[in-house]
Amino acid sequence: MEKRNWLIIFLITILVVVAIFAVLEFSKVSNLKTINNQLEEERTRLSQEKEQLLSEREELRNENKKLNSQIKMMEEDVNKIYKSCMTENACKGKYPGIRWECNNVGDFVEDNPTHVCVCDSSCKITITPK
Numbered sequence: 082m083e084k085r086n087w088l089i090i091f092l093i094t095i096l097v098v099v100a101i102f103a104v105l106e107f108s109k110v111s112n113l114k115t116i117n118n119q120l121e122e123e124r125t126r127l128s129q130e131k132e133q134l135l136s137e138r139e140e141l142r143n144e145n146k147k148l149n150s151q152i153k154m155m156e157e158d159v160n161k162i163y164k165s166c167m168t169e170n171a172c173k174g175k176y177p178g179i180r181w182e183c184n185n186v187g188d189f190v191e192d193n194p195t196h197v198c199v200c201d202s203s204c205k206i207t208i209t210p211k
Contacts, residue, residue, distance in 0.1 A: 172200035183208065 171187025182194035187206050196208050
């Protein structure tokens, strides 16, 4: 009879251990599913963010192409402008409508200019204080 009691205790102990192990495994699987769902949500969010960034990059590339085209046209236009003032005043060799830093008589000055000069299309200079 005593062997039988020990056998029952042993079987109950094994049953308890197996039950605890089963609960722990179920908990682990449940946690793994939760983590997997979180990872899937994060992957979806990152994928959407990636698509948005790719779209923004394409928009910026298009804007860059547009701006480069405008810059190219401006460069071509500036290259077509010729120095029309051939008179013997401060406007000689200057582009009409293009300002430069100057002194009070219209001479180009790099150090400490006091005025801003501009020539009109008829080669008349306008000198204004800075």
